[in-house]
Amino acid sequence: MQKTALVPYARLPRTHHDRHVLTSTVDVFGAAHWLLAERAPRPDGDLPPFDALVVSVHPDGNVELTELCAVRARWPYLDRLPDGRFVVAASRTRRHDGADQVQVFDTLGREASSFSVGDAIEHLLVDEAGHIWVGHFDENPAGIRRWSATGKVAWTSYGADIPGLYDCYALNVSGTTAWACTYMDFPLTEIRPDRPDRPVTVRANRVRGAKAVAVHGDRVAFYGGYAEERDLLTRGELTETTVEPTDTGLLTLPTGAAPGRRRVVARGSRIHVQAEPFTEWGVFDLDG
Incomplete structure (x- = not known):
């Protein structure tokens, strides 16, 4: 089977390798961010509010450091707003302590606001x-929603006629458009909330279980699948109503090895993959 190697994209500076990587992402403008703590959370108990460091590596190679005060999330998601503020969210709600799930930190690392978006976060982009897109897994029927940075719902998949939306497997946010693949029918859904005539376009899709999707013009690529297909890269073409697969192969690390445990972030034509120990990002670009 044909293999496609990821291209090295961004690397956590070695001076910060002594800290624990809580999470990492690539934002809509292409900057890579790592959220670091002094230690890993214990599986048998909650971390108290803790200070964390965000290390940002910009596309031009410049490195930026931001100290965040009193982060509450044990298993966090991270992203950056266009004005430089950071969003940190807990994947699960903690009803027993009444704490808001999402924290927005100002450019000095202080909590500026907080709110909740619902339990069972699978994706946050x-x-x-400056809208915050959240896709949920199957323990929350909310599906996909777009939130303002102040915690107001700006769009919801409820009533959007997305078939079989029980779990948001893949979510790609680029510009102000989102693309999603959802369990159990796995249609490729194009979401443009600011287009009043047709905010949602659903295309039938035969690829099952992909964890990421990239789109460029009328071309599409899916990454992942069930069981032995977890490293599968499937390319296809878009029609008005369907996705037509054209070829399949394997996506590997730059070394040619399988990624193993990894994080995946999709942005437009790009699928970013980060393998354990989560200090480096590689990229596959459908426009490359």
Whole structure:
């Protein structure tokens, strides 16, 4: 089977390798961010509020450091707003302590606001307009929603006629558009909330279980699948109503090895993959 190697994209500076990587992402403008703590959370108990360091590596190679005060999330998601503020969210709600799930930190690392978006976060991605897109897994029927940075719902998949939306497997946010693949029918859904005539376009899709999707013009690529297909890269073409697969192969690390445990972030034509120990990002670019 044909293999496609990821291209090295961004690397956590070695001076910060002594800290624990809580999470990492690539934002809508292409900057890579790592959220670091002094230690890993214990599986048998909650971390108290703790201070954390965000290390940002910009596309031009410049490195930026931001100290965040009193982070509450044990298993966090991270992204950056266009104005430089950071969003940190807990994947699960903690009803027993009443704490808001999402924290927004100002550019000095202080909590500026907080709110909740609902339990069972699978994806959290900020778009170019500063909206926060959240896709949920199957323990929350909310599906996909777009939130303002102040915690107001700006769009919801409820009533959007997305078939079989029980779990948001893949979510790509680029510009102000989102693309999603959802369990159990796995249609490729294009979401443009600011287009009043047709905010949602659903295309039938035969690829099952992909964890990421990249789109460029009328071309599409899916990464992942069930069981032995977890490293599968499937390319296809878009029609008005369907996705037509054209070829399949394997996506590997730059070394040619399988990624193993990894994080995946999709932005437009790009699928970013980060393998354990989560200090480096590689990229596959459908426009490359």
